[in-house]
Every structure is written in structure tokens, then in C-alpha cells.
Amino acid sequence: MNDFITKLTSGKIRVVDLTHTLSPEFPSISLPPEMGQAWPFRIEEVSRYDERGPAWYWNNFSCGEHTGTHFDAPIHWVSGKDVANGSVDTIPSRNFIGPAFVVDCSKEAAKDADFLLTKKHLLSFEKQHGRIAGRSWVLMRTDWYKRAGDPAAYQNYDETGQHTPGPDIDAVKFLVEERDVLGFGTETIGTDAGQAQHLRPPYPCHYYMHGAGRYGLQCLANLDQLPPTGAVVIAPPLKIQNGSGSPLRVLALVEGK
Amino acid sequence: MDSDQGQRFLLERPKRKNPVLRTRLPTLPPAARSRIALGLTAAAAMGRFELQQCKDCGTVQYPPREACQKCLSVKLIWKILPDGGELLARTVLHHSNDLFFRERLPWHLGLVKLDCGPTVVAHLHDSVEKRVRIKAMLDRAGQAVLAALPEKEVNVAEDRQLREFSCDPKFRKVFITDGKTGLGQELVKKMASAGADLIWVGHSEPWKKFKGFDELAKIPQVTLLPLDLTDSKNVREVAAEIGAKVDIVVNNAEHHRAFGIANRAGIETARAEMDVNYFGLLRLAQELGPVMRARGADGQSSAVAWVNVLSIYALANFPPHGTFSASKAAAHSLAQCLRAEMRPAGVRVVNVFPGPIDDEWNQLQPPPKVTPAALAAAILRALQDGIEDVYPGDVAQEWLARWRDNPKALERELSA
Ligand SMILES: [Zn+2]
Numbered sequence: 001m002n003d004f005i006t007k008l009t010s011g012k013i014r015v016v017d018l019t020h021t022l023s024p025e026f027p028s029i030s031l032p033p034e035m036g037q038a039w040p041f042r043i044e045e046v047s048r049y050d051e052r053g054p055a056w057y058w059n060n061f062s063c064g065e066h067t068g069t070h071f072d073a074p075i076h077w078v079s080g081k082d083v084a085n086g087s088v089d090t091i092p093s094r095n096f097i098g099p100a101f102v103v104d105c106s107k108e109a110a111k112d113a114d115f116l117l118t119k120k121h122l123l124s125f126e127k128q129h130g131r132i133a134g135r136s137w138v139l140m141r142t143d144w145y146k147r148a149g150d151p152a153a154y155q156n157y158d159e160t161g162q163h164t165p166g167p168d169i170d171a172v173k174f175l176v177e178e179r180d181v182l183g184f185g186t187e188t189i190g191t192d193a194g195q196a197q198h199l200r201p202p203y204p205c206h207y208y209m210h211g212a213g214r215y216g217l218q219c220l221a222n223l224d225q226l227p228p229t230g231a232v233v234i235a236p237p238l239k240i241q242n243g244s245g246s247p248l249r250v251l252a253l254v255e256g257k
Numbered sequence: 258m259d260s261d262q263g264q265r266f267l268l269e270r271p272k273r274k275n276p277v278l279r280t281r282l283p284t285l286p287p288a289a290r291s292r293i294a295l296g297l298t299a300a301a302a303m304g305r306f307e308l309q310q311c312k313d314c315g316t317v318q319y320p321p322r323e324a325c326q327k328c329l330s331v332k333l334i335w336k337i338l339p340d341g342g343e344l345l346a347r348t349v350l351h352h353s354n355d356l357f358f359r360e361r362l363p364w365h366l367g368l369v370k371l372d373c374g375p376t377v378v379a380h381l382h383d384s385v386e387k388r389v390r391i392k393a394m395l396d397r398a399g400q401a402v403l404a405a406l407p408e409k410e411v412n413v414a415e416d417r418q419l420r421e422f423s424c425d426p427k428f429r430k431v432f433i434t435d436g437k438t439g440l441g442q443e444l445v446k447k448m449a450s451a452g453a454d455l456i457w458v459g460h461s462e463p464w465k466k467f468k469g470f471d472e473l474a475k476i477p478q479v480t481l482l483p484l485d486l487t488d489s490k491n492v493r494e495v496a497a498e499i500g501a502k503v504d505i506v507v508n509n510a511e512h513h514r515a516f517g518i519a520n521r522a523g524i525e526t527a528r529a530e531m532d533v534n535y536f537g538l539l540r541l542a543q544e545l546g547p548v549m550r551a552r553g554a555d556g557q558s559s560a561v562a563w564v565n566v567l568s569i570y571a572l573a574n575f576p577p578h579g580t581f582s583a584s585k586a587a588a589h590s591l592a593q594c595l596r597a598e599m600r601p602a603g604v605r606v607v608n609v610f611p612g613p614i615d616d617e618w619n620q621l622q623p624p625p626k627v628t629p630a631a632l633a634a635a636i637l638r639a640l641q642d643g644i645e646d647v648y649p650g651d652v653a654q655e656w657l658a659r660w661r662d663n664p665k666a667l668e669r670e671l672s673a
Pocket of ligand 1: 311312313314315316325326327328329330
């Protein structure tokens with residue numbers, strides 16, 4: 001621990017912020033209009049050194065559990081509804097920190113917005129960087145986060161819905177069943193691909209990860225600043241009673257430059 | 258009496274504003290009216306010309322009064338009356354101690370003998386001759402005045418004097434808060450063809466390209482703006498960007514779902530309706546209201562009108578769309594507050610109460626439904642004609658009549 005503290009205080013361990021700023025204009029998930037909708041982030045001023053509160057500035061904000069950079073708990077999905085300790089307030093806190101394996105799919109995603117990460121792709125990642133350890137985060141780097149300033153490009157809708165990259169069914173099953181990961185993280189809105197409702201089962205990452213009690217991180221930023229292996233991710237969601245997820249600050253600790 | 262008709266007025270595009278000169282402050286014509294005289298205003302607000310008629314002897318009364326001028330009966334009933342009359346005399350005011358008229362001299366007035374009996378003082382349209390028709394309009398103080406028009410159809414908004422009573426979009430800048438709907442797109446077309454100089458069109462969730470986007474973007478007067486009335490910061494920024502130029506706001510953004518209380522669990526849908534329909538109006542009014550009030554007398558193309566697209570369900574709850582009705586009732590109440598706050602600047606708040614609009618959220622409502630094109634036309638007409646309460650379409654008219662007759666009966670009928 002002393003070694004860690006020394007490295008941290010001396011700057012030998014860098015802290016990388018993997019979080020987007022919560023703002024009203026950050027694109028939020030949208031479902032068909034007849035369905036219930038998550039609140040986008042909204043903020044209202046309470047006072048700003050004025051007659052409403054002369055010496056202080058503060059705001060009220062509102063948002064859904066799945067707004068901005070956020071954490072998905074197992075009970076978010078129907079497949080995980082009966083998972084023990086499946087809500088953000090009951091997940092063991094040691095699961096909020098873990099090593100990260102960052103799979104670079106940026107070239108593929110640039111070529112094909114509907115790119116699906118396959119088991120084959122993961123195996124070749126392992127060949128190069130070593131086996132994905134149990135109880136670790138697998139983060140899919142696509143550089144999609146760079147689109148966040150342009151909501152239309154970030155959401156990438158056309159008349160058939162959203163087109164964003166994500167994992168395919170075998171990749172998810174492999175990570176859950178053969179690698180026992182903590183969870184899966186993406187830079188897009190959703191741990192699943194934009195067109196994942198057409199996979200069988202629909203939204204396989206939500207379905208298998210949460211069904212097996214694993215977690216999701218979405219709308220991550222700056223994954224291009226992480227090494228393929230060796231980073232540690234700190235991702236504790238807000239302790240919302242029976243919460244299905246939460247916006248959060250995600251940090252990564254990286255040793256070296 | 259003076260028969261000077263002066264120079265014929267032609268509405269021309271105003272020159273660009275001289276930024277060195279102080280913006281004139283709004284003044285209002287005399288606003289005080291007795292409670293009885295407000296009967297004329299209530300009718301004029303809907304574009305009707307009504308006077309009291311004695312139930313006992315049939316005498317038509319003017320000005321409005323407590324008892325019949327002929328038989329002293331107190332049974333005086335407001336009625337829509339024939340609007341024809343004869344111009345007996347005309348005069349031109351060259352002097353006035355009233356600040357409003359003082360700034361608008363010379364002003365043409367006339368004495369008109371109505372076919373239905375009384376003789377009235379009326380503001381004259383530029384091209385009146387012997388035979389006239391009387392139109393009740395609201396002046397900038399929101400009070401009824403009588404205008405004498407020629408018998409042929411005219412656009413009162415193109416008349417130098419009567420334009421003061423209208424909110425015509427010609428050469429004005431219009432802000433339509435939602436271009437994604439059929440109504441929004443029809444409004445844009447109507448305002449463009451009525452001669453609006455600039456039309457800002459809001460659209461929420463800019464990542465969802467909507468049907469009609471390309472057509473809107475092609476209209477030369479149109480500027481599309483990402484706008485979400487639930488986002489205070491966005492509303493503030495848009496108001497800051499365009500507020501000082503907006504002459505007419507049409508707030509047609511709404512959130513509409515077809516639920517009552519029992520058939521939708523939770524409050525999320527109702528809250529979303531309130532957030533757009535009520536709080537959205539509040540946000541917009543807080544950000545745009547002050548700057549529009551400051552421009553109530555900013556030359557020929559001053560800030561003139563604020564249109565709220567409400568719903569006939571604002572008057573009485575329609576249980577199949579129960580939470581939507583409630584949000585529109587809240588918006589209606591707030592619009593009354595807005596009206597009180599905008600009136601000192603002469604900016605008219607026009608409330609529109611359509612019946613079901615022929616759109617996706619009224620899919621299961623049986624016809625008749627008001628089409629977006631007809632609704633947009635009714636809004637334009639209200640602006641040009643000096644009306645502030647608009648009940649467009651058969652359903653709205655029928656509900657209004659039932660509501661005015663007996664609100665309790667309407668409540669019962671709607672809950673059946
Ligand atoms: Zn009488």
C-alpha cells in the first residue's frame with residue numbers, strides 16, 4: 001500500500017477521467033415515444049448570490065439512473081431481476097474497483113458503425129496482451145466518445161434506428177462464462193450495439209451480463225488514454241436504494257506516462 | 258368635422274432599425290372599461306361583434322349599459338348582431354392628449370349608424386365609403402374597439418390605423434417553438450406566405466431527423482434551432498440569441514399522450530406533459546417575456562404577439578386524455594398570467610383552444626379532427642384580425658358552446 005501511495009502522490013500513477021460532463025445537451029437514450037422515457041440531465045438554479053440566496057450558488061439537478069456516463073446494475077435487465085445483491089446499493093463495494101482490459105476496436109468502428117466485437121477478436125487480443133483475468137472490466141475502445149460534441153453523430157440514428165458498435169452474442173457469453181469478468185464497458189449509449197434489438201436474444205450484453213450478475217459501464221470517455229492492460233478502474237455508482245444504475249464518475253489509474 | 262383622408266397607406270418593409278436611437282416605450286390606448294362594457298371585449302376577443310339587445314322591447318344598446326335605454330328593462334342579452342351600417346360623418350384627430358394616439362396622429366374616426374339601431378364611434382379603415390361593416394377588434398390595451406371596414410374583404414393588418422389593432426406577421430420575425438409536428442410545419446408555411454421576414458423554428462432532440470426537416474430547411478426565411486422547452490439552459494441560450502428580434506412567438510411545442518389516471522402507472526408520462534406544456538411555457542415566458550415587453554413599440558415591426566397552442570381540453574378534462582388535459586389547463590392558467598404581464602407593453606397573448614388535432618396522438622379519436630393546416634390558418638387569421646381567444650374547428654366550437662352554457666353538464670357528458 002505504501003508503494004501505491006508513493007506512486008500516486010509522486011504522479012507515477014496517473015488518474016484518467018473516463019467520464020463525460022453531465023450537461024443538458026449530452027445525448028440521452030431514447031426509446032419509442034409510447035414507452036416510458038429516462039430523464040435527460042436537467043439543471044435548475046436555486047440561487048446565485050442573489051435574492052434567492054444572497055451568499056451562495058447552488059442548483060437542483062434531475063436525471064435518470066441511466067443518464068450520461070453511467071453504471072448498469074444486474075437488476076436493470078429482466079434476466080438479472082433475481083440476482084442476489086443486484087442493485088447499486090447492495091453490490092459488494094469491492095466490485096467497484098478492478099483491472100481493465102481495453103480492446104481497441106477504433107479502426108473497425110470507424111469503418112462500420114454497426115461493428116460487432118466477436119469472440120475471435122477477443123482471442124486475438126489475448127494472444128497479443130495475455131489472458132483476460134477474472135473479476136476485471138473489459139472496455140471496448142471505439143473512439144466513439146469523440147463524437148459526443150455532435151449529438152446527431154453520437155446517437156447516429158437513421159430510419160432503422162441507432163447505429164453504434166457493440167459486442168456480439170458469442171463475445172459476451174465468452175466473457176461471462178469463460179473469463180468471469182466483472183462487466184463490460186463501452187463509449188456509446190448502451191453496452192449493446194445500436195442494432196442489438198435484432199440479435200437473438202435482443203441486447204445480448206444486457207441479457208447475459210446482467211443475467212450472470214455482471215455490470216455495465218456506458219458513455220465512457222478517454223478509453224484511448226488507457227493501455228490495453230494494467231489500468232485499474234474505479235467505478236462506484238451512487239448508493240440509490242434498489243437502484244438499477246447510476247450516473248457516476250469513472251476513474252482509471254494508470255502507471256507510467 | 259373634417260373629411261381629410263390623407264395619403265393612402267402602403268405597408269412597406271421597414272428600414273433597418275437605427276441602433277443609435279432610443280427604442281420608444283410602449284404606450285396603451287385608454288384601458289378602463291366598466292364590467293358591463295367588458296362584454297364587448299369578451300366577444301371581440303373571439304372575433305365576434307356582439308351588442309346587448311333588450312329582451313323585452315328588442316332595442317339594441319350602445320354603449321353597453323345596465324338597463325334598456327328605451328324601456329328600462331334590465332334583461333339585456335349579449336347577441337351577435339348584423340354588422341352593416343352607414344358612415345354618417347368622419348373626422349381626423351390632429352391633436353390628442355392621450356399618449357397612445359398622440360404618437361399615431363392623424364387618426365381617422367367616424368360616426369356609424371348601425372342597421373341594427375345604435376350609432377357608434379368607429380376607427381376608420383383607409384378605404385371606407387358610405388356603406389361599412391363594423392368589426393369588433395381588440396386594441397393594444399386588450400379592450401374592444403369598433404372598426405369600420407369597407408364592405409369588400411380587406412386585410413385590416415394592411416391598413417395604417419387598424420394595423421395597430423392587429424398582430425400581422427408581415428415584415429415581422431416569428432419564432433415557432435416546434436417544427437417537428439405537422440402543425441409546426443404548416444405554421445411555418447403560413448407565416449412565410451403571410452410575409453414574415455424571418456422564421457426561427459425550434460426542434461428538440463436534434464439527433465432524430467424528423468419528417469419534413471429538409472422541406473423546412475429549404476424555406477429561405479427559416480432558421481432551424483435545437484430547442485427543448487424542458488431544458489432551462491437551452492431555452493435561456495435560444496432566448497438570448499434571438500429574443501431581441503422576436504416579434505411573434507408561437508408556442509406550439511407540446512407533449513401529448515393519451516392516458517387518464519388509471520391506465521398509466523406512475524407519473525412519468527404526466528410529468529413529461531407538464532414539463533413541456535406548463536413548465537416549458539413558463540421557461541419560455543421568463544426568458545423571452547421581458548425582452549419582448551421592452552419592444553412593444555419598436556417601430557412598425559414591433560413585438561406584438563405571443564400565441565399559445567393550448568387545447569379545448571384546457572376548459573374541461575377529457576378523461577381519455579386526462580393528464581394531457583390537466584397540463585393544458587395549467588398552461589391556460591399560466592397564459593392568463595402571461596397575458597396580464599404582457600398587456601402593459603401592448604403584446605397580445607393569443608390563446609388557441611383546438612379540438613383534437615389530426616396527428617399521431619389523436620389517432621384513435623374519431624373525426625372531425627382539426628387538420629394542422631386549418632389550425633395554422635386559424636392562428637394566422639387571429640393574428641391578423643386582432644383576436645386573442647381562438648376556438649378553431651367544429652369540436653372546439655361545439656365544446657365551447659356547451660361549456661359556456663353549462664360547464665357542469667359538459668363535465669358530466671365528457672365523463673360518460
Ligand atoms: Zn327595452
